[in-house]
Amino acid sequence: MVKRVVPALVVALVIAGCASPPVGDAARPVGDAARPVGDAAPSDDAGGTTLVGAVVSTEVPTTSAPPPTTTATTAAATTTTVEVVPEWVSAFPSQGLPGDELEICGVVQGARRLTVVVSDPASGMTWSNTGAVMTSRQTGQWCWTGRFPAETTDAASGEQQPIAPGVYDVDIEYDGTVIVHTDLEVFSEEMVAAMPPSQSPDDADRDGVVAEVAALPFYRRVNVQSEVVADEGVWMLTELSRAVEEESYATGCGIGDPQGVYPIDIICAVEYGEILLVADGAIDEAYPMPGAVPSWIHVTDERVYGGRIGDGALPDSTLVRIDRATLEATVVVIPSPLDGGTEWLPDWHLAPDSHRDQYEMAVHAGPGGSGTPVTSHIGTVKVDLEAIDLIIDVVTT
Numbered sequence: 001m002v003k004r005v006v007p008a009l010v011v012a013l014v015i016a017g018c019a020s021p022p023v024g025d026a027a028r029p030v031g032d033a034a035r036p037v038g039d040a041a042p043s044d045d046a047g048g049t050t051l052v053g054a055v056v057s058t059e060v061p062t063t064s065a066p067p068p069t070t071t072a073t074t075a076a077a078t079t080t081t082v083e084v085v086p087e088w089v090s091a092f093p094s095q096g097l098p099g100d101e102l103e104i105c106g107v108v109q110g111a112r113r114l115t116v117v118v119s120d121p122a123s124g125m126t127w128s129n130t131g132a133v134m135t136s137r138q139t140g141q142w143c144w145t146g147r148f149p150a151e152t153t154d155a156a157s158g159e160q161q162p163i164a165p166g167v168y169d170v171d172i173e174y175d176g177t178v179i180v181h182t183d184l185e186v187f188s189e190e191m192v193a194a195m196p197p198s199q200s201p202d203d204a205d206r207d208g209v210v211a212e213v214a215a216l217p218f219y220r221r222v223n224v225q226s227e228v229v230a231d232e233g234v235w236m237l238t239e240l241s242r243a244v245e246e247e248s249y250a251t252g253c254g255i256g257d258p259q260g261v262y263p264i265d266i267i268c269a270v271e272y273g274e275i276l277l278v279a280d281g282a283i284d285e286a287y288p289m290p291g292a293v294p295s296w297i298h299v300t301d302e303r304v305y306g307g308r309i310g311d312g313a314l315p316d317s318t319l320v321r322i323d324r325a326t327l328e329a330t331v332v333v334i335p336s337p338l339d340g341g342t343e344w345l346p347d348w349h350l351a352p353d354s355h356r357d358q359y360e361m362a363v364h365a366g367p368g369g370s371g372t373p374v375t376s377h378i379g380t381v382k383v384d385l386e387a388i389d390l391i392i393d394v395v396t397t
Contacts, residue, residue: 084110086180087140089172093241095185095219097192098150098163101242104170105143106180111135115173116144118184122166125153148186165191192217199283207286208345209274210256210267213240218283220244222276225377228299232324233279235304237294237377245269262343263290271314275306277327285327291342292318292333295365296376298383299324305388309365309378310336317359318348321392332395334359351395362387 089106096102104116114133119126127149135142152163165188172180195217199207204214213221219241226237239245240255248255248269256266273293277285291314297306304322308314315336322329331348334356344350351359362384364371371382 084108084174084179086172089170089180089182091170091182091184093219093223093243094183095187096148096241096243097187097189098148100148101145101246102148102184103143103145103242104182105141106172107140108135108142108172108174108179109140111140111174112137113174114142117169117171117173118149119169119171120152121169123153148184187219192220195219198222199286203283204286207288208264208347209286209288210263210265212256213267213272213288216240216244218281222278222283225273226297226375228297228375230299230304230324233277233284235297235299236274236276236278237297237306238274238276239293240269240272263288263345273308275304275320275322275329287320287322287329287331288345289318289320289331290345292316292344294318294320295378296363296374296381296383298372298374298385300385305374305383305385307363309363309381310334316342317363319359319363319388319392321388330392330396332392349395351391355391355395358387358391362391 085108087107087109089104092103092105093100108114112135114135116131116133117126131144133142133144149163149168151160153159154161163186165186168184168186170182170184171178197215198218198221199209199214201211201214203209204211220243221238221240222236223239223241224236225239228235244255245253251258253268253270254266255269255272258266260266262268267288267290271291271293273289275287275289275294275297276283289308292308293314294306295309297304299305302324304320304324306320306322308316308318310317315338317334317336319332319334320329331345333344333348333350335350335353337353362371364382365376365379367380369382371384374381374383
């Protein structure tokens, strides 16, 4: 979701004995809960999140304990200034049905305790399943997990009734002041049933997307983790919506033909990601990443680079290179020593074990390291693009 920034609101509060939080790369979100969008500052041309308060300054008197030998002396008062700066907030997903799983995450530097308030702008009603969250002292990141509201209160009678389709407010408050705002859009079952598929059968066949995935409405298929805006559209790293993942548990996470071949005819929803090119709200090109949910993306003048950085759940890593002119993609798998024998798409290339050292020098996750900073929802990632090109060229030649 692209965010909109409005002029800062300055609010005073009192906090004693706190040091200023880290800034820059050290303060970027880390882990699955953190989902920054894009490299650049938010744009004013699109709806979404509004940062309505940006700096909260504090000057707090503090006193030092007197020396042991001087019982009647108190040190002069000093002041501590703390800034509370909201950086981003997003709802995952931002659209859904009543009762769908919902996660609201963000980064607010300098604050330790925030309040998440979901409310109906028409009636002013707030939902009781929202509440306080604590931020990370090191990174400022936070997440609240719950569900889309399912009922509302009739303003006249006070009776509970099913929630009506519409847009609802999400306010993030600090010390009683709203500092960040975003929206939730609630659909009805009838609205969802009338939604078109996210891709046509012909486009899905062209891109190698399982038919049942292509048949999903856009909002149920596209759960954006990171994105970069380019001339041809928005390049997105996505996962399936949490509602779709939940529904897949009944079939052991499978979506597609249970008698078919993985990952051509069927995929595992909770291990599935995509790189998408989206223009005007529609998918222009899809690059399925079954078993290799992508972690980072970077756009240059001629190419789009991306890949997965393996972890304990899905240990293999990948490198992806897409030609922006032809939209042709090359995918190289860097197998982990812990690889469990995952089946890959037939046009992917498996690198020999000897390339793992080169890969680890080319892609660095975490603080420090050198290279080109890229867009990632797992924290700070830097890459050596020349080294990545060399690995891909050697493996695929």
